Amino acid sequence: MAGDALIELRGVNKHYGKLHVLQDIDLTVGRGEVVVVIGPSGSGKSTLCRTINRLEPIESGTITLDGHPLPEEGRELAGLRAEVGMVFQSFNLFAHKSVLANVMLAPVKVRKRKKEEAERRARQLLDRVGLAAHADKYPAQLSGGQQQRVAIARALAMEPQALLFDEPTSALDPEMINEVLEVMQQLAQEGMTMVVVTHEMGFARSAANRVVFMADGRIVEDRTPEEFFTAPESDRAKDFLSKILKH
Amino acid sequence: MNVLTDNFSLYGEGLLGTVELTVLASLLALVAGVLMAAFRVAPVGSLRVFGTVWVMVLRNTPLTLLFFAVLLGLPRFGVVLPFKVFAVLALGCYTSAFICEAVRSGINTVPVGQGEAARSLGMTFSQTLGDVVLPQAFRTVIPPVGSTLIALAKNSAIAGSFSVVELLGTYKTLNELGYSIIWTFVWIAVGYLIVTLTISALFNVLEKRWGVPR
Secondary structure: OOOOEEEEEEEEEEEEOOEEEEEEEEEEEEOOOEEEEEOOOOOOHHHHHHHOOOOOOOOEEEEEEOOEEOOOOOHHHHHHHOOEEEEOOOOOOOOOOOHHHHHHHHHHHOOOOOHHHHHHHHHHHHHHOOOHHHOOOOHHHOOHHHHHHHHHHHHHOOOOOEEEEEOOOOOOOHHHHHHHHHHHHHHHHOOOEEEEEOOOHHHHHHHOOEEEEEEOOEEEEEEOHHHHHHOOOOHHHHHHHHHHOOO | OOHHHHOHHHHHHHHHHHHHHHHHHHHHHHHHHHHHHHHHOOOOHHHHHHHHHHHHHHHOOOHHHHHHHHHHHHHHOOOOOOHHHHHHHHHHHHHHHHHHHHHHHHHHHOOHHHHHHHHHOOOOHHHHHHHHHHHHHHHHHHHHHHHHHHHHHHHHHHHHHHOOOOOOOHHHHHHHOOOOHHHHHHHHHHHHHHHHHHHHHHHHHHHHHHOOOO
16 A cells, blocks of 8 residues: 555535535545445445545535645635546536547646647547547547546546546446446556545455445445455445345 | 608618617627626625626616616716717616526536536636536527527617617607608618517527537
């Protein structure tokens, strides 16, 4: 496991009305570490992922990125978000822009890169996710798996320090899941810091340094995948695993 | 019937006045309307309040009353401008409230994920709105904005009562000259149709070019 902490959550709490979605969450993600967050629906794992770049504001506790606490809404927060890429369940590619323009937009607008340089880099990234031939298409013309790979390229174009994945394969047909997971596996091997909320247990086993199991707004277990999958400690995790690993 | 041929220049001047009012007030309404819509969805509370008050006041004031307020009120504060400029201000600001709401409803049709993706990439509020949300909202607001601008063209007739040269106002002169009131109004109506049908045609083209493909 890598040394210094890149993402650190301390005593994080959040409510949706009466529902206490995050309860005293403590989580540290080291640089270069891959943390997979799993758990039943409604356990707060997506919310947890979204608090890290403050798409969801929190009520109490602290979140620090590379030692800096998350700033309030504004320019400073935007600067910090640029360092943390995010990949969404529903891809969220910009529908009115071509694939290439999707990947180029933020580097040009946020990083103030030159157009030519951003385009060259964007084409490299699209090539890397195997979509160089689709650069001029619009998102709606691509399959779900292709769209998600573009979304990963778009996040990588900002050269972020960490990537957040919020159920990246949950909206995909089974045959498209692997093409996305392969890209993610590759990123993990290259040492990208990743927080991945997923139901893909195969990915958790093979790529994760740690598995965080959440239930009812709490982190119940935080262990290596080997330990977690072979000998879960809590009843809640045993129950969860018995249900999903049966088939 | 010869009311048109006899008074072609008078009609022409009136039509030109209406076109001028419509074009200038439309530009003002579009700029102010989009800006107010941006204010109403901004993360800054005071901007949201400003936008909300702007829409509430202007949308709920009768336009004639607004003309009185601008033409009689502003000079009291030392703002003395040609009546035509006052008319453009009154018409433009009034219509901007409706444009604002049309644009805001367009913004609401863009999935939240689009804005979230932009923000997660480090884009600021104005970049998110300008580069991602508004271009997509624009496509859905073309029809309602077209309707609002047609209403503006017709509302410009009120300026005639405040000694601004425009199409409807020509009927006074023609009436005094003893022309048939019916034909006078028929040709005035044709003049308005020219303006409003032009706007319709323009927005049809925009919709074909930019509208959401289904």
